[in-house]
Amino acid sequence: MSENIIELVDISKTYDSTEVLKNINLYIRKNEFLTLLGPSGCGKTTTLRLIGGFEFPTKGNILFEGKNINSLPPYKRRVNTVFQKYALFSHMTVEENIAFGLKIKKLDPKVIKEKVRNILNLVNLAGYENRSIDSLSGGQQQRIAIARALVNEPDVLLLDEPLGALDLKLRQDMQVELKRMQKQLGITFIYVTHDQEEALTMSDTIVVMKDGVIQQIGTPEDIYNEPKNAFVADFIGESNIIPGVMKKDYLVEFANTTFECVDKGFGSNQPVDVVIRPEDIEVTEGNTGMLQGVVESVTFKGVHYEMMIKTDTFNWMVHSTSMHPPKSQVGLTILPYNIHIMKKAVN
Numbered sequence: 001m002s003e004n005i006i007e008l009v010d011i012s013k014t015y016d017s018t019e020v021l022k023n024i025n026l027y028i029r030k031n032e033f034l035t036l037l038g039p040s041g042c043g044k045t046t047t048l049r050l051i052g053g054f055e056f057p058t059k060g061n062i063l064f065e066g067k068n069i070n071s072l073p074p075y076k077r078r079v080n081t082v083f084q085k086y087a088l089f090s091h092m093t094v095e096e097n098i099a100f101g102l103k104i105k106k107l108d109p110k111v112i113k114e115k116v117r118n119i120l121n122l123v124n125l126a127g128y129e130n131r132s133i134d135s136l137s138g139g140q141q142q143r144i145a146i147a148r149a150l151v152n153e154p155d156v157l158l159l160d161e162p163l164g165a166l167d168l169k170l171r172q173d174m175q176v177e178l179k180r181m182q183k184q185l186g187i188t189f190i191y192v193t194h195d196q197e198e199a200l201t202m203s204d205t206i207v208v209m210k211d212g213v214i215q216q217i218g219t220p221e222d223i224y225n226e227p228k229n230a231f232v233a234d235f236i237g238e239s240n241i242i243p244g245v246m247k248k249d250y251l252v253e254f255a256n257t258t259f260e261c262v263d264k265g266f267g268s269n270q271p272v273d274v275v276i277r278p279e280d281i282e283v284t285e286g287n288t289g290m291l292q293g294v295v296e297s298v299t300f301k302g303v304h305y306e307m308m309i310k311t312d313t314f315n316w317m318v319h320s321t322s323m324h325p326p327k328s329q330v331g332l333t334i335l336p337y338n339i340h341i342m343k344k345a346v347n
């Protein structure tokens with residue numbers, strides 16, 4: 001048996017002659033926390049709905065533990081879903097909401113009570129059995145929605161922007177809690193978000209999508225440090241993206257200057273995108289550095305200063321813990337391993 005729990009093989013999905021998923025190949029390992037990340041409309045929810053069985057692929061195969069489940073209805077898949085709108089039954093108590101699926105399965109009432117108690121412990125809402133849904137905060141309701149899915153002990157939990165409606169502080173707390181639950185229960189989580197920070201915080205694997213095409217699959221570190229193209233680099237964090245030309249091995253030209261870089265084997269005279277993170281540019285005072293510029297603006301961001309620095313050819317965004325005042329002359333230095341050479345984005 002493969003260690004992949006779910007495999008999407010050459011999946012395409014067309015709605016009214018528009019192809020919204022284009023040849024998706026994705027292998028999801030048992031017990032991993034995998035996140036589908038991308039801008040609105042890129043096909044994240046559609047991918048999740050295909051896995052849940054709420055939609056069927058136009059082309060390709062979906063495998064569960066190696067077996068084709070293309071035509072299996074949702075209730076026969078060992079998969080549960082938590083949607084953004086939690087869809088709890090507001091006229092029922094917490095216990096009735098969580099027990100709903102178990103009652104349908106005709107489990108012994110004593111077993112149901114025990115399971116509800118355990119799952120409420122897990123989501124840190126022990127003793128909430130008899131509370132009405134209306135009396136709970138948004139964050140508590142969301143935890144009940146998660147508890148209701150988890151109590152069925154699915155092998156895979158699909159989560160579609162489950163924290164989207166919560167405010168920032170609560171969202172961050174819930175991110176930590178969700179991750180803890182996932183590890184504790186050993187369930188495979190497939191998580192949809194358009195929030196890059198959320199994806200970086202929680203995931204074992206991130207799948208970056210754009211216009212129905214997978215742009216990159218990797219660990220958060222891979223995606224952040226080695227983005228495959230300018231789209232991924234820009235989406236995953238603020239970056240300086242400059243058109244450049246690979247001159248020959250280890251040399252790239254951009255901003256009218258030739259820089260040493262780490263060779264990617266793209267060949268000579270290739271047009272490329274050069275991506276440089278704001279925190280990877282060193283700023284020094286006066287007529288110094290590899291490029292010379294003038295500070296246009298400074299914004300205090302709490303941990304660092306964000307400076308916009310204008311050189312002859314480009315406006316650079318720089319993050320630094322030391323501040324250089326507006327209008328001051330500065331030098332910029334970029335080390336070879338901080339110069340990321342990218343292919344153009346795929347469509």
Ligand SMILES: Nc1ncnc2c1ncn2[C@@H]1O[C@H](COP(=O)(O)OP(=O)(O)OP(=O)(O)O)[C@@H](O)[C@H]1O
Nearest residue numbers: 015016020038039040041042043044045046047194
């Ligand atoms: N039932 C449908 N009929 C027609 N088009 C659809 C249907 N469902 C989704 N689409 C289209 O498919 C594309 C992908 O939608 P999807 O909901 O998967 O994107 P998403 O990445 O989840 O976006 P969001 O973050 O906004 O939810 C969109 O252009 C959407 O309009």
